[in-house]
Amino acid sequence: MTENGNQETRQDQQANEPSRVSRRAFTRGAAAAAAVAGAAAAGAIGWTATREPEAHDPYSVSRTINAHRVGAVPHDPLDGAWDAHEPVVIPLMPQHVANPRLQHEDGFTERMWIRSLHDGNEVAFQLGWECDAAHDIEAISRFTDSVAVQFPVDPEMPTSAMMGQPGRPVHILQWRASWQREVEEGARQVRDAFPNVWSDLRPEDVFDEDAVTVYYPARHVGNIAAGQDRTSAVEEIISEGFGSITTHEQQRAEGSASFQDGQWTVVMTVPIQGSATQATFRPGERSLVAVALWDGGKGDRGARKQWGGWMRLELES
Amino acid sequence: MSQVHRHNVYNWQLGRDMDYTHDAPRPDRQVAWVFDTNKCIACQTCTVACKQTWTWGSGQEYMLWNNVETKPYGFFPTGWDVHLLEMLGPGPWENGEYKGKTVFEAASLKEDVKGWQPESEHWTYPNLGEDEPAGLAEQGSYSGEFPHDTWFFYLARICNHCTYPACLSACPRDAIYKRPEDGIVLVDQERCRGYQECTSACPYKKVMFNNTTGTSEKCIACFPKIEQGLQPQCVTTCIGRIRIAGFINPPDVVDERNPIDFLVKVRKVALPLYPQSGTEPNVYYVPPIHTPREYTRQMFGPGVDEAIENYMNAKDDPELLGLMMLLGSTERIMHTFEVENDIARGFDADGEEIVAVPLREPTFIREYFDDVHDTYLHNIT
Numbered sequence: 087m088t089e090n091g092n093q094e095t096r097q098d099q100q101a102n103e104p105s106r107v108s109r110r111a112f113t114r115g116a117a118a119a120a121a122v123a124g125a126a127a128a129g130a131i132g133w134t135a136t137r138e139p140e141a142h143d144p145y146s147v148s149r150t151i152n153a154h155r156v157g158a159v160p161h162d163p164l165d166g167a168w169d170a171h172e173p174v175v176i177p178l179m180p181q182h183v184a185n186p187r188l189q190h191e192d193g194f195t196e197r198m199w200i201r202s203l204h205d206g207n208e209v210a211f212q213l214g215w216e217c218d219a220a221h222d223i224e225a226i227s228r229f230t231d232s233v234a235v236q237f238p239v240d241p242e243m244p245t246s247a248m249m250g251q252p253g254r255p256v257h258i259l260q261w262r263a264s265w266q267r268e269v270e271e272g273a274r275q276v277r278d279a280f281p282n283v284w285s286d287l288r289p290e291d292v293f294d295e296d297a298v299t300v301y302y303p304a305r306h307v308g309n310i311a312a313g314q315d316r317t318s319a320v321e322e323i324i325s326e327g328f329g330s331i332t333t334h335e336q337q338r339a340e341g342s343a344s345f346q347d348g349q350w351t352v353v354m355t356v357p358i359q360g361s362a363t364q365a366t367f368r369p370g371e372r373s374l375v376a377v378a379l380w381d382g383g384k385g386d387r388g389a390r391k392q393w394g395g396w397m398r399l400e401l402e403s
Numbered sequence: 404m405s406q407v408h409r410h411n412v413y414n415w416q417l418g419r420d421m422d423y424t425h426d427a428p429r430p431d432r433q434v435a436w437v438f439d440t441n442k443c444i445a446c447q448t449c450t451v452a453c454k455q456t457w458t459w460g461s462g463q464e465y466m467l468w469n470n471v472e473t474k475p476y477g478f479f480p481t482g483w484d485v486h487l488l489e490m491l492g493p494g495p496w497e498n499g500e501y502k503g504k505t506v507f508e509a510a511s512l513k514e515d516v517k518g519w520q521p522e523s524e525h526w527t528y529p530n531l532g533e534d535e536p537a538g539l540a541e542q543g544s545y546s547g548e549f550p551h552d553t554w555f556f557y558l559a560r561i562c563n564h565c566t567y568p569a570c571l572s573a574c575p576r577d578a579i580y581k582r583p584e585d586g587i588v589l590v591d592q593e594r595c596r597g598y599q600e601c602t603s604a605c606p607y608k609k610v611m612f613n614n615t616t617g618t619s620e621k622c623i624a625c626f627p628k629i630e631q632g633l634q635p636q637c638v639t640t641c642i643g644r645i646r647i648a649g650f651i652n653p654p655d656v657v658d659e660r661n662p663i664d665f666l667v668k669v670r671k672v673a674l675p676l677y678p679q680s681g682t683e684p685n686v687y688y689v690p691p692i693h694t695p696r697e698y699t700r701q702m703f704g705p706g707v708d709e710a711i712e713n714y715m716n717a718k719d720d721p722e723l724l725g726l727m728m729l730l731g732s733t734e735r736i737m738h739t740f741e742v743e744n745d746i747a748r749g750f751d752a753d754g755e756e757i758v759a760v761p762l763r764e765p766t767f768i769r770e771y772f773d774d775v776h777d778t779y780l781h782n783i784t
Contacts (some may be wrong), residue, residue: 137500186575186600224597226465226523226612264617276462276614289459300537301460304592304616311596329576388598389575391417399473 149174150398151375153202153367159210160203161325161352164342168212176377178392183248183330188390195381195392199225199232200225204401209233209367210355211259213377220345221382222263225279229382230264233352237399239324241373247396249325257365258323258331259354263382266319273314290300310337318344320354324363328389334364359403412567415455416678416704417656418500422507423681424515424572428663433586434564434624435651436638437673438691439664439730441714442645443557445471446532449637450645453561456636457623460564461496462615465526468622469637471559475698476532479560481523483608487677488701490517494679496705505681506569506606516573518603526611549693556691562609562622563676563684564588570621573604585650586685587624595619606680624648632736632751644731649738652686660739662726662749663687672714689714721745725762733758 122401145392151174160167169340176198180188188194198215213233220227221231236258238244245254268274289301299305310321310333322334339356360366378393380386412423453469467753470479478484487506494503509517540553542590564581568588571579578594579601581587590601592612595618601610602619610621625635629648633639638646651663658664666673666687673687690703692711700707725747726740735757742762749758769783 121748182513184575185513185515186573189513223615224617226526226602227520227599228523229599274615274617274644276464279614284466285461285464287459287461290461302462302613302616303612303620304595304618307593309593309595309616309618312592331576387602388596 096117098397103142104258110341132312137176140362149176150400151200151202152205153209153399155292155369155399156203156205157400159205159208159355161210161340161342161353161355161395163342163353165202168201171201171203173201173212173214174397175199176394176397178377178379178394181389181391181393184389186389187384188392190384194384195379198377198394200235200377200381202365202399204358204369206369207358208355209358210353211375212351212353213261213287214351215379216384217351217381218348219344220263220350222267223279224264224274224382225276228279228387229351229380229385229387230262231382232260232262232380232386233350234260234323234378235354236378237324238374239360239365241365241371244374246327247376248393249327249331251327252330255324255326255363257334257360257363258325259320259339259356260323260378261320261343261352261354263343263345263350264320265316265321266341266343267331268313268316269319273316302312320356322356336364338362367399367401369401371401373399373401375399413654414505414567414681414683416501416675416683417505417681418498420507421567422680423567424507427567427581429566429653430583430586432650433566433653433685434629434648435663435667435685435687436561436648437663437687437689437730439645439727440556440558441689442643443471443559444641444643445473445557447471448640448642449559450489452636452640453622456625458537458620460613460615462613463557463611463620464614465523465529466611466620467529468609468611469561470529471557472530473533473535473555474694474702475537475555476535477558479529479533480521480608481526481528481531483519484702485675486624487606487680490519490744491679494496499705501679501704503679505679506604506683507567509573514573516569516604517749518569518573518600518605520599520603534647542783546693551693551774554691554694556694558676559637560607560676560688561635562611562624563607563682563686564622564624565685567681569604569606569680570601570610571683574598576598582626583626585626585629587626587629588621589623589626590619590621592616592618592620593769606677606682607684607720615782621665623772629736633734634736639734641731647730647737649736658739660741660742662729662737665722665726665740668708670720671706671714672710674706674710677702678704721762722765725760728760728762729758732760732762 130351180194201212203210224230236256239255239257245251250256282333289298318340320339322337323331324334325331330359341354358367374396378398380391409422410426411420412422450471458466460574472479504519534555536555538553541626561660578591597617599612610619613620634648649663657668672689675684690707699751722742725742729747729749738752739750741748745762747760748756751757
């Protein structure tokens with residue numbers, strides 16, 4: 087944590103509220119309130135930029151993820167190179183700070199494991215957890231399995247583990263089973279969820295491609311969630327607190343996954359060289375990583391998730 | 404977003420203040436509708452007009468931003484209002500004040516809105532219960548008095564563009580917003596992530612998930628038409644002329660020349676649908692005159708008896724009759740109206756006359772037998 091970070095006040099953070107909400111006076115109050123709640127929540131779990139740094143140094147956490155150096159990072163989740171290193175088991179918590187909260191009566195996913203490798207150009211994370219089935223279709227009341235890793239954009243200015251805070255963004259890589267399916271099997275179709283669907287006339291049957299997009303407004307405005315030509319199952323996201331996740335304009339991360347014997351194994355890779363708004367991973371220097379997990383079969387999505395707090399991340403020199 | 408950040412707002416339909424998740428000042432103007440249930444024949448022209456205009460893309464197959472359902476056994480999605488009533492529990496009214504809980508007040512600490520998430524099966528039967536009456540009609544029975552022993556009625560539904568939208572409350576991404584210029588509630592298709600919190604939260608089940616784009620969509624009040632001073636498609640295509648769209652004034656302002664204010668606040672013939680939800684819906688209904696009052700009050704609140712009394716008196720109430728005759732008589736939004744010399748006139752925002760109709764159409768009756776063509780006529784009026 088820097089001197090500037092120590093001196094920053096909560097009011098300053100509110101002033102740094104992302105401009106995206108300013109055009110909506112109606113929701114501005116709630117967004118600011120949520121940001122404050124997020125900062126308070128970060129304090130409740132042990133750290134916030136407004137508190138004494140000595141007592142809340144996130145680098146004091148004992149668990150460390152070591153990214154071992156290899157010749158070339160494996161993109162295959164089942165590559166034997168992973169087995170050379172012990173996984174770190176991460177205990178997970180239900181998200182119980184912001185509404186809507188995780189509220190499963192039959193238990194939540196209590197743990198997952200993580201390994202990390204890098205080759206000087208890319209860093210890779212292998213993430214695994216147990217799940218009763220693969221949920222890779224999003225439809226009415228159907229949600230996808232998903233996992234995310236998160237890093238402070240600036241490791242010297244750490245931030246709330248709950249998706250960052252105003253002025254202190256986090257860089258998130260989120261893998262979705264549904265996106266993996268789209269990469270492998272083609273664009274999402276109604277038929278995926280409803281095999282017997284029938285429609286006698288659609289816009290694409292009568293209009294050319296340009297005219298058709300207005301009938302798919304999310305696609306028309308470039309919402310990545312509605313994308314048709316998906317090439318990666320991983321989305322790079324920037325976030326400054328609850329409700330603020332925004333697709334990064336530069337998408338570089340890749341993902342692959344395997345579901346076998348009730349277990350997901352997912353690999354996400356990203357270049358170690360970041361940008362002003364993307365984490366840079368420097369071998370030999372410390373950073374932080376946190377995780378989040380969604381069980382689509384139980385209706386997890388958005389804030390309804392399991393999560394784990396900050397862990398040290400160290401890339402081998 | 405969090406339970407601790409509740410705001411106190413005034414909901415005139417409940418006759419009291421209530422908790423809401425946002426500090427929600429009323430918009431500069433609020434679009435509002437009046438639907439006369441007594442004139443609806445469930446022809447579904449509105450449904451088709453909406454569908455053909457907005458929702459014929461892939462992923463929207465089941466999506467009916469406008470639907471017409473038969474009450475008491477019709478629902479879209481199945482059982483939507485039964486679920487709502489069950490969630491809220493009994494909620495008494497005392498002297499016009501709702502003593503029960505709204506969807507915001509009934510929420511647990513883990514959510515902002517008490518909701519119900521329909522499964523795909525619930526969206527599968529858009530016209531379930533069509534024309535099914537409550538009870539059996541006995542042989543020889545005759546419904547000559549109100550309420551009818553055997554009854555049903557048609558309930559046309561669109562998004563209520565609520566003053567306090569539950570969908571907006573529930574969205575963890577602030578992807579839903581209410582436009583200050585006209586109160587229309589929209590889903591930002593750029594920010595929506597398809598979490599479907601809104602589809603669960605909306606008490607009226609008027610936000611729907613697009614299976615192709617993976618985002619939620621809803622009735623947009625035909626805002627491109629509203630912006631041009633025109634009424635939405637579902638209003639202007641209604642062959643029964645049961646609908647009118649305009650702008651309602653805030654609760655403390657009553658303009659007798661404003662058609663919506665007149666129907667809702669002056670004659671009080673039009674009532675909100677399930678006001679106990681607490682969202683202050685902005686589609687107002689003339690309640691059915693022939694249904695059991697207990698059922699009707701449960702659906703439209705304690706104003707039912709006065710509404711029906713005033714509505715039944717329309718033949719002796721030139722202003723009300725005239726305004727009802729203006730419904731469906733123009734595509735343009737009527738900002739004011741007046742009735743003089745048995746002529747009802749509607750005016751635009753600048754006070755220019757846009758439509759005039761007689762209170763009573765002249766009737767011509769032809770002879771039953773047509774001598775010229777040497778034939779009997781089936782239609783003589």
